[in-house]
Amino acid sequence: MIRYVRQTPSPLSPQSEIARKSTLPRRLSSTRKTTRIHLSRQLFALDKRLLDFIIQQQHHVLLIIKQTE
Numbered sequence: 001m002i003r004y005v006r007q008t009p010s011p012l013s014p015q016s017e018i019a020r021k022s023t024l025p026r027r028l029s030s031t032r033k034t035t036r037i038h039l040s041r042q043l044f045a046l047d048k049r050l051l052d053f054i055i056q057q058q059h060h061v062l063l064i065i066k067q068t069e
Helices: 014-045 048-068
Strands: none
Touching: none
Protein backbone atom coordinates (compact mmCIF):
# COMPACT_ATOMS: atom_id res chain seq x y z
CA MET A 1 0.00 0.00 0.00
CA ILE A 2 1.23 3.48 -0.81
CA ARG A 3 1.41 5.81 2.16
CA TYR A 4 1.76 9.54 1.68
CA VAL A 5 3.72 11.10 4.53
CA ARG A 6 3.03 14.79 4.87
CA GLN A 7 6.19 16.64 5.76
CA THR A 8 5.99 20.03 7.40
CA PRO A 9 8.28 22.41 5.49
CA SER A 10 10.63 24.69 7.40
CA PRO A 11 9.66 28.39 7.47
CA LEU A 12 12.88 29.18 5.62
CA SER A 13 11.81 27.34 2.46
CA PRO A 14 8.61 28.69 0.85
CA GLN A 15 9.51 26.75 -2.30
CA SER A 16 8.75 23.40 -0.65
CA GLU A 17 5.41 24.80 0.54
CA ILE A 18 4.43 25.60 -3.06
CA ALA A 19 5.56 22.18 -4.26
CA ARG A 20 3.61 20.41 -1.52
CA LYS A 21 0.41 22.31 -2.29
CA SER A 22 0.60 21.49 -5.99
CA THR A 23 1.30 17.75 -5.56
CA LEU A 24 -0.87 16.94 -2.54
CA PRO A 25 -4.38 16.66 -4.10
CA ARG A 26 -3.21 14.73 -7.17
CA ARG A 27 -1.23 12.19 -5.15
CA LEU A 28 -3.94 11.62 -2.58
CA SER A 29 -6.74 11.16 -5.09
CA SER A 30 -4.79 8.69 -7.23
CA THR A 31 -3.62 6.78 -4.16
CA ARG A 32 -7.16 6.51 -2.84
CA LYS A 33 -8.45 5.04 -6.13
CA THR A 34 -5.67 2.48 -6.51
CA THR A 35 -5.95 1.43 -2.87
CA ARG A 36 -9.68 0.81 -3.21
CA ILE A 37 -9.21 -1.34 -6.32
CA HIS A 38 -6.29 -3.18 -4.73
CA LEU A 39 -8.23 -3.95 -1.54
CA SER A 40 -11.30 -5.22 -3.38
CA ARG A 41 -9.14 -7.54 -5.47
CA GLN A 42 -7.45 -8.85 -2.34
CA LEU A 43 -10.80 -9.49 -0.68
CA PHE A 44 -12.10 -11.48 -3.65
CA ALA A 45 -8.90 -13.54 -3.63
CA LEU A 46 -9.28 -14.38 0.06
CA ASP A 47 -10.34 -17.80 1.25
CA LYS A 48 -14.05 -17.94 2.17
CA ARG A 49 -13.35 -19.14 5.71
CA LEU A 50 -10.90 -16.32 6.29
CA LEU A 51 -13.44 -13.81 4.99
CA ASP A 52 -16.08 -15.20 7.38
CA PHE A 53 -13.61 -14.95 10.23
CA ILE A 54 -12.87 -11.30 9.43
CA ILE A 55 -16.59 -10.50 9.32
CA GLN A 56 -17.09 -12.21 12.70
CA GLN A 57 -14.20 -10.25 14.19
CA GLN A 58 -15.63 -6.96 12.90
CA HIS A 59 -19.02 -7.86 14.36
CA HIS A 60 -17.37 -8.68 17.68
CA VAL A 61 -15.57 -5.33 17.72
CA LEU A 62 -18.83 -3.52 16.93
CA LEU A 63 -20.55 -5.26 19.85
CA ILE A 64 -17.78 -4.21 22.23
CA ILE A 65 -18.07 -0.60 21.05
CA LYS A 66 -21.84 -0.63 21.55
CA GLN A 67 -21.50 -2.07 25.08
CA THR A 68 -19.01 0.58 26.15
CA GLU A 69 -21.08 3.53 24.92
